[in-house]
Amino acid sequence: MQTSRDAAPEMNTSENGTPDRPATVMKFGGTSMGEPGRMRQVAQIVKARAAEGGRPVVVASALSGVTRQLDAALEDAAAGRLAPEQAAEAMRERHTEHADAVLPPDGRDRYAPLLERELERCADALREASEHGVTPELRDRVLATGELCSVPLLAEALRAEDLDAAYGVSTELFVTDDAFGEARVDRAATAKNVRGWFAGCAPGVVPLLAGYVGSTPDGRTTTLGFEGSDYSAALVAAFLEADAFERWTDVDGLFTADPNTDPDAERIDELTMEQAARLNDEGGLGMHPKALRPLLEAGIPAHIRCTTKPEGDGTRIRPEGVLARKQA
Numbered sequence: 001m002q003t004s005r006d007a008a009p010e011m012n013t014s015e016n017g018t019p020d021r022p023a024t025v026m027k028f029g030g031t032s033m034g035e036p037g038r039m040r041q042v043a044q045i046v047k048a049r050a051a052e053g054g055r056p057v058v059v060a061s062a063l064s065g066v067t068r069q070l071d072a073a074l075e076d077a078a079a080g081r082l083a084p085e086q087a088a089e090a091m092r093e094r095h096t097e098h099a100d101a102v103l104p105p106d107g108r109d110r111y112a113p114l115l116e117r118e119l120e121r122c123a124d125a126l127r128e129a130s131e132h133g134v135t136p137e138l139r140d141r142v143l144a145t146g147e148l149c150s151v152p153l154l155a156e157a158l159r160a161e162d163l164d165a166a167y168g169v170s171t172e173l174f175v176t177d178d179a180f181g182e183a184r185v186d187r188a189a190t191a192k193n194v195r196g197w198f199a200g201c202a203p204g205v206v207p208l209l210a211g212y213v214g215s216t217p218d219g220r221t222t223t224l225g226f227e228g229s230d231y232s233a234a235l236v237a238a239f240l241e242a243d244a245f246e247r248w249t250d251v252d253g254l255f256t257a258d259p260n261t262d263p264d265a266e267r268i269d270e271l272t273m274e275q276a277a278r279l280n281d282e283g284g285l286g287m288h289p290k291a292l293r294p295l296l297e298a299g300i301p302a303h304i305r306c307t308t309k310p311e312g313d314g315t316r317i318r319p320e321g322v323l324a325r326k327q328a
Helices: 036-051 066-078 084-102 105-132 136-143 145-160 187-200 228-239 273-281 292-298
Strands: 023-028 055-060 165-167 206-210 213-215 221-223 244-249 267-272 302-306 315-318
Touching (some): 036 055, 055 145, 066 105, 084 105, 105 145, 136 145, 136 221, 273 292
Parallel strands (some): 023 244, 055 206, 244 302
16 A cells, blocks of 8 residues: 555544545546646545545546557557557656656656556566467456556645545455456455455545456456446445445536537436436446446445536436436
8 A cells, every 4th residue: 555645634444444434436537637637636626525524535547548558559569560668668658747747756756666667567468468469368467557557646646735645456456257358346355355455544545546457366467347447436435335426527427418519418417326327228328337236236326527627516326216307
């Protein structure tokens, strides 16, 4: 566990590792952190939540576009079109650009060796691909790099906002089977790990985890599938008996159509979890197919919010009881 200095409100946990004050799991997607300015906004949003007296628990994705870039690099390395060192350098440039823009010198100094460690692991996997071809297991090792580079970067961004942060290693906390590319989570083992890690966070810290990634019991890295960070975050919310779940993205909630192309699109003010699940099955939410299930089972409300418009109303998803209604 990595930490930075104390500043957030004091927080204790119960005997089973769940918060004794209301916790909100805040999941930030790649578009929320894809530019340095947006990552700074994320840190400020988390700081504001911590100042309210509750306990934010952050789950983050890779920077936008990084997972696709890693996937392409893997194929190119296997085909002999790209040297592993070239792929690592592209990742280094992307993350260093963020670090240079967002972090003070001491934060950059702490982040640099962590970044290099993950990039070396990635380069090792790409070398294997160039020599032996791509396997599902090797693909997961490469694709996990995005999240494992972004979370320590976000932790340092929080420190730059005078917050304490502790990030857990999701490849040690999330236990899965070996269905590489679409791994299934061992919920009992993972719940025990997450609660134990959370209970070990010192009072006043903001806990952070990488979404999307896990590992088999024998330590092989896995991924949870497309938009797997949503599922990771929902599971964390359920394991910690969170008060609420927030999914932060680049639009202010759900709309009846794409607001970027349809001027008549209306924001959906509120809907039930069952309605949201049906909408997600139809592709309207863009979330992992399992993401809503832990929230529904635990009765945890969700809120879709916009990183660039944190004062916006977004869309609330209630476990039960209300019909969807469009904002007039």
